[in-house]
Amino acid sequence: MNVLSALVRRLLQLIGVMIGIAIVSFLMVHLAPGDPVSLLAGDRTNPAVIAGIRHQYGLDLPLWRQFIVYVGNLMHGDIGRSLRFQQPVAELIVRFMWPTLFLTGYVLCLAIPSTMALAVIAARRPGGFADQTIRAIGIVGLAIPVFWLGIMMSRLFGVTLGWFPVSGYGVGVGDHLYHLFLPALSTTIWLVPVLTQSLRAALIDGTNADFVTAARAQGASEREIFWKTILPNSVLPTLNLLGVMVAFLIGGAIIVEIVYAVPGLGSLMIGALLGRDYYVVQGLALVFAMATVAVTLIVDLLTAFIDPRVRV
Amino acid sequence: MRLSLSRVGYAAMAVLGAATLLAAGPGATPAARAAETIRIASPYQTTTLDPMRSSTAGNIETYGLLYGHLLLSDPQSGAPEPGLAKSWDISADGLTYTFHLRDAEFSDGSPITAADVVFSLQRIHSDKKSAYPAPLSAVDTITASGDKTVVIKLKTPFAPFLGNLQIWNMGIVSKADVTRRGAEAFTKVPLSSGAYMVKEWRPNEKLTLVPNPHYWRKGYPKSAATVELKEVISPETRLAMLKAGEIDVMRAVPWTQIDELKALGTVDMKLEPSTTIYMTLLNDRREPFSNPKARLAAAYAIDNKAMTKALTRGYGVPANTTLPNGVNFHDDDYPGIPHDIAKARELLKESGMAGHEVKLLAHSSATDQQTALLLQAQWQAIGLKTTIVNVDHGAWVDAIHKGDYDATAYWWYNETSDPDLAVRWAVCGTCGSHSYYTYYENPKVDELVEQGTREADPAKRAAIYKEIQKISTEEVAQIPLYYAPNATAYSKRLKGLRLTPSLQWTLEDTTIVK
Numbered sequence: 122m123n124v125l126s127a128l129v130r131r132l133l134q135l136i137g138v139m140i141g142i143a144i145v146s147f148l149m150v151h152l153a154p155g156d157p158v159s160l161l162a163g164d165r166t167n168p169a170v171i172a173g174i175r176h177q178y179g180l181d182l183p184l185w186r187q188f189i190v191y192v193g194n195l196m197h198g199d200i201g202r203s204l205r206f207q208q209p210v211a212e213l214i215v216r217f218m219w220p221t222l223f224l225t226g227y228v229l230c231l232a233i234p235s236t237m238a239l240a241v242i243a244a245r246r247p248g249g250f251a252d253q254t255i256r257a258i259g260i261v262g263l264a265i266p267v268f269w270l271g272i273m274m275s276r277l278f279g280v281t282l283g284w285f286p287v288s289g290y291g292v293g294v295g296d297h298l299y300h301l302f303l304p305a306l307s308t309t310i311w312l313v314p315v316l317t318q319s320l321r322a323a324l325i326d327g328t329n330a331d332f333v334t335a336a337r338a339q340g341a342s343e344r345e346i347f348w349k350t351i352l353p354n355s356v357l358p359t360l361n362l363l364g365v366m367v368a369f370l371i372g373g374a375i376i377v378e379i380v381y382a383v384p385g386l387g388s389l390m391i392g393a394l395l396g397r398d399y400y401v402v403q404g405l406a407l408v409f410a411m412a413t414v415a416v417t418l419i420v421d422l423l424t425a426f427i428d429p430r431v432r433v
Numbered sequence: 434m435r436l437s438l439s440r441v442g443y444a445a446m447a448v449l450g451a452a453t454l455l456a457a458g459p460g461a462t463p464a465a466r467a468a469e470t471i472r473i474a475s476p477y478q479t480t481t482l483d484p485m486r487s488s489t490a491g492n493i494e495t496y497g498l499l500y501g502h503l504l505l506s507d508p509q510s511g512a513p514e515p516g517l518a519k520s521w522d523i524s525a526d527g528l529t530y531t532f533h534l535r536d537a538e539f540s541d542g543s544p545i546t547a548a549d550v551v552f553s554l555q556r557i558h559s560d561k562k563s564a565y566p567a568p569l570s571a572v573d574t575i576t577a578s579g580d581k582t583v584v585i586k587l588k589t590p591f592a593p594f595l596g597n598l599q600i601w602n603m604g605i606v607s608k609a610d611v612t613r614r615g616a617e618a619f620t621k622v623p624l625s626s627g628a629y630m631v632k633e634w635r636p637n638e639k640l641t642l643v644p645n646p647h648y649w650r651k652g653y654p655k656s657a658a659t660v661e662l663k664e665v666i667s668p669e670t671r672l673a674m675l676k677a678g679e680i681d682v683m684r685a686v687p688w689t690q691i692d693e694l695k696a697l698g699t700v701d702m703k704l705e706p707s708t709t710i711y712m713t714l715l716n717d718r719r720e721p722f723s724n725p726k727a728r729l730a731a732a733y734a735i736d737n738k739a740m741t742k743a744l745t746r747g748y749g750v751p752a753n754t755t756l757p758n759g760v761n762f763h764d765d766d767y768p769g770i771p772h773d774i775a776k777a778r779e780l781l782k783e784s785g786m787a788g789h790e791v792k793l794l795a796h797s798s799a800t801d802q803q804t805a806l807l808l809q810a811q812w813q814a815i816g817l818k819t820t821i822v823n824v825d826h827g828a829w830v831d832a833i834h835k836g837d838y839d840a841t842a843y844w845w846y847n848e849t850s851d852p853d854l855a856v857r858w859a860v861c862g863t864c865g866s867h868s869y870y871t872y873y874e875n876p877k878v879d880e881l882v883e884q885g886t887r888e889a890d891p892a893k894r895a896a897i898y899k900e901i902q903k904i905s906t907e908e909v910a911q912i913p914l915y916y917a918p919n920a921t922a923y924s925k926r927l928k929g930l931r932l933t934p935s936l937q938w939t940l941e942d943t944t945i946v947k
Contacts, residue, residue, distance in 0.1 A: 156827070288679050380667060382665045389637050396827070
């Protein structure tokens with residue numbers, strides 16, 4: 122496996138993706154109705170004042186000229202300043218990125234072991250009691266909207282029982298774990314059924330495969346067969362699914378971040394969209410694109426590591 | 434085979450269990466840590482710290498904490514009281530105001546001089562980025578006379594002038610600092626002339642303030658507590674935070690949550706007086722509502738008493754005129770436009786607009802959606818084909834400015850108890866806002882608006898504003914819906930904190946009960 126050439130190829134791919142995202146996000150925010158300046162200044166501000174400020178920021182230029190300026194700045198590594206806060210977009214994104222990454226990692230720590238456990242138990246006897254129960258609970262977990270579950274859990278575990286905080290991110294790793302527990306759990310409850318169904322199906326397939334029979338005939342122990350034969354052959358589809366989900370979580374943790382007032386990228390995105398803070402929205406779109414490419418790369422590398430037949 | 438699979442399963446469950454335990458481990462006590470912090474959660478964001486640049490609710494509330502004013506207002510009567518100006522004289526012709534400044538300092542210890550005051554007021558008056566120069570529209574010149582005297586000359590006598598100096602954007606900033614740093618002066622930690630100064634601003638999350646040690650009112654803020662203004666969009670989350678003790682104040686309590694909070698022993702659920710009015714804008718520049726009879730029909734079709742009860746659970750007051758009931762000279766006795774469907778149908782028929790399409794813009798909050806549905810149902814009943822179009826505020830402002838709507842329900846409030854800025858904003862066709870972009874215009878009303886500011890005698894002013902309310906309500910400049918109090922829930926450990934009708938927190942008077 123040539124990791125280096127894979128990296129180079131991905132890097133080239135990334136450039137293409139970034140150009141596409143830059144164009145699409147630029148057009149989407151600029152063509153949507155609404156104006157950052159009038160939202161900042163407030164309803165009572167005279168349109169003449171708004172026009173003056175738009176002129177100062179170059180927002181009255183034709184769209185193609187604004188795009189050239191934007192791309193020119195991007196080339197110099199400058200993704201701009203927030204029109205509202207007058208702070209660099211990069212600084213804002215970095216500040217809001219940590220809670221989201223921490224939450225994503227937290228969700229993985231909760232979701233991967235539980236997925237493994239549930240899938241293995243369910244696959245043990247397909248159609249059996251445990252399998253049916255896990256499937257039924259999984260469907261319920263999938264069907265409950267995350268925002269509703271979030272609100273209910275914050276009411277029960279946060280307000281009524283007082284076990285966990287209902288908002289924020291805290292200071293220090295222990296505090297982060299404590300503050301983000303409910304958001305992570307809400308997300309996990311939705312994520313685990315998806316992954317479990319995928320892994321369960323693959324495990325059942327794997328258990329009945331010819332190569333398992335062959336391994337057993339060769340006298341391998343059941344433990345060996347599971348770890349060395351069934352699992353590696355079954356985990357790949359779920360790993361790829363997980364990759365998609367992680368990319369989705371980084372960009373899509375919006376709902377759970379709003380419900381638990383977590384200062385992450387999702388809440389930054391909502392604020393920036395509502396305030397038409399063009400450069401923040403565009404910067405976030407670029408970051409989400411990069412994150413997606415990075416996650417896919419990691420998944421591909423892991424896939425190649427687990428299954429040597431796959432070339433990166 | 435089965436054995437090993439289940440063993441893996443249980444091992445994995447053990448890992449999950451350990452992770453859960455670890456998470457629950459540091460059983461921190463947020464309540465203990467927050468003893469010296471007053472935490473306010475509001476959906477309204479602080480988006481700039483420059484008092485000249487914005488008039489949105491979140492910013493207004495912040496400015497009042499950071500920047501001192503020439504005058505304060507008496508908490509009860511609203512009458513002007515000494516602020517950074519310890520006294521003032523008004524010339525006999527009412528054209529020249531002379532303010533004598535007290536010895537006061539910015540948060541870095543530098544003196545607040547007449548030059549700073551002139552600089553600050555001139556920015557509001559004539560800077561191209563000034564969001565709301567209207568309160569100083571009557572001003573001719575602002576000059577310093579020595580270090581401690583400011584002279585303001587008006588173009589015409591202007592009754593509400595002292596009141597206007599108390600408005601949120603009239604805060605005093607440091608000339609030296611703003612000249613030196615420019616826009617940068619407001620991006621992180623601005624110099625403060627008010628009761629508090631910025632400790633840290635994390636835009637889109639929270640603003641942390643600490644008492645300004647150089648504040649001119651000695652002994653204020655009464656509490657040394659840090660103040661956190663947290664931005665939390667979701668009302669459900671604010672409610673959970675309040676109940677869990679993670680915040681002390683919940684701003685903008687939805688009507689549906691008031692009863693629940695009233696029943697809570699740890700919280701003061703207050704409905705405080707406001708100058709907020711909810712009303713329906715009608716676009717006078719296109720059919721059907723360019724037709725006066727169709728506007729009147731739309732007003733007769735609305736049962737705003739029933740609507741107020743349904744929407745606000747009885748906590749709002751049905752509106753009877755185009756002006757908020759919290760401003761001076763509101764005409765409490767005016768009967769308003771009654772609910773009369775037969776008359777509405779008849780008027781609509783006469784107007785020739787029966788069966789006409791109406792594009793009704795609606796914001797996304799629960800109350801806004803309910804309001805739109807109720808309006809739609811009532812207008813359908815008289816024969817107006819009403820379609821609801823959902824928008825966010827950005828798209829809403831865009832549509833209003835472009836006149837691309839027929840009707841929309843929204844709210845506004847007045848910065849002061851004086852009605853001048855209110856009538857200029859809502860019903861004056863020649864004052865810049867085109868009667869809140871409805872393009873309602875009546876030269877008689879515009880003339881009365883000007884008369885109202887030139888008249889010093891309160892009884893005569895009352896008569897003028899009564900007339901304005903009568904004409905603009907009868908001609909349906911807007912359809913008044915209801916007057917809404919500010920619904921705010923306070924932790925009982927706070928004493929003396931309230932939100933004034935001008936949307937200012939009285940944090941400097943607040944103490945914490947141990």
